[in-house]
Amino acid sequence: METNDALDALSALSQETRLAVFRLLVRREPDGVAAGDLAKAIGVPANSMSVHLGVLSHAGLVTSERRSRSVIYRADLSRFRELMLFMLKDCCNGRAEICAPLIADLTPCCPTEDVVHV
Amino acid sequence: METNDALDALSALSQETRLAVFRLLVRREPDGVAAGDLAKAIGVPANSMSVHLGVLSHAGLVTSERRSRSVIYRADLSRFRELMLFMLKDCCNGRAEICAPLIADLTPCCPTEDVVHV
DNA sequence: TCCATAATTCATGAATAATTGAATTATAAG
DNA sequence: CTTATAATTCAATTATTCATGAATTATGGA
Structure with a gap:
């Protein structure tokens, strides 16, 4: 991921409505949510929601797919992981004071097959 | 960390100059960098830099300390980790598709004492 | 075809953020 | 005390973003 991509993604997520949308979509993976349902759930007009979804989409954080009259939006988890x-990349190049505690905090909730506590 | 704190932090980091400043400060931990040196390094006027540093400071991402005529800025790594x-919290509540690959990617560069590969 | 639903695009105004010259504050040296 | 350096604050302008009523596009059913 390039710096400009990260800036776009951070900018997209730094707005109240869009952060709420993205967090909701993460929780609704992998089904996704229709644009109109997102507007109702968050409580904003449909046209406003459409603009916000466009920003998230342009930043690569969500994908969309038309399904009959609805357009289903989904969080792009791999893009989010890239962000x-x-x-975190800078801090890991040579020092562990951020990444080590972060890993320690994350590991209990997401056990993986090749990592184990001793 | 509350949602509003996260929004402030994301908003602070979603601007080109401020992201560059923060990344530089992370690399310069734990020494920190004087405000004027940051302005020169990034290539912006001192008063502009001062405003950007104020935004980062208000978001809790940097701390400052006067040292003679200079003011030394440092990245607040624990705050960054909180962000x-x-x-990542949402995705970890019940699913591992983001966190597990993220941990897998991070662990090789930041080995910790209580986690080991098997 | 005609109508209803879902979503987006357009146009406008309001609010917010960014930039920068000038002035101000804080510190240290002569 | 005066001067120089470092940083911040102020003020004014410019740029960007946000919100939303109205219009437009796309789809499916009667």
């Missing part, structure tokens, strides 16, 4: 890695 | 955890 997190971009943000 | 990363906030962003």
Whole structure:
């Protein structure tokens, strides 16, 4: 991920409505949510929601797919992971004071097959 | 970390100059960098830099300390870690598709004492 | 075809953020 | 005390973003 991509993604997520939308979509993976349902759930007009979804989409954080009259939006988890890695990359180049505690905090909730506590 | 704190932090980091400043400060931990040196390094006027540093400071991402005529700025790594955890928290509540690959990507560069590969 | 639903685009105004010259504050040296 | 350096604050302008009523596009059913 390039710096400009990260800036676009951070900018997209730094707005109240869009952060709420993205967090909702993460929770609704992998089904996704229709644009109109998002507007109702968050409580904003449909046209406003459409603009916000366009910003998230342009930043690569969500994907969309037309399904009959609705357009289903989904969080792009791999893109989100790329953003997190971009943000953490600097600190990992040579020092562990951020990443080590972060891993320690994350590991209990997401056990993986190749990592184990001793 | 509350949603509003996360929004402030994301908003602070979603601007080109401020993201560059923060990344530089992360690399310069724990020494920190004087405000004037940051302005020169990034290539913006001192008063502009001062405003940007104020935004980062208000978001809790940097701390400052006067040292003679200079003011030394430092990245607040624990605050940054809180932001990363906030962003990752939703996905970890019940699913691992983001966190597990993220941990897998981070662990090789930041080995910790209580986690080991098997 | 005609109508209803879902979503987006357009146009406008309001609010917010960014930039920068000038002035101000804080510190240290002569 | 005066001067120089470092940083911030102020003020004014410019640029960007946000919100929303109205219009437009796309789809499916009667």
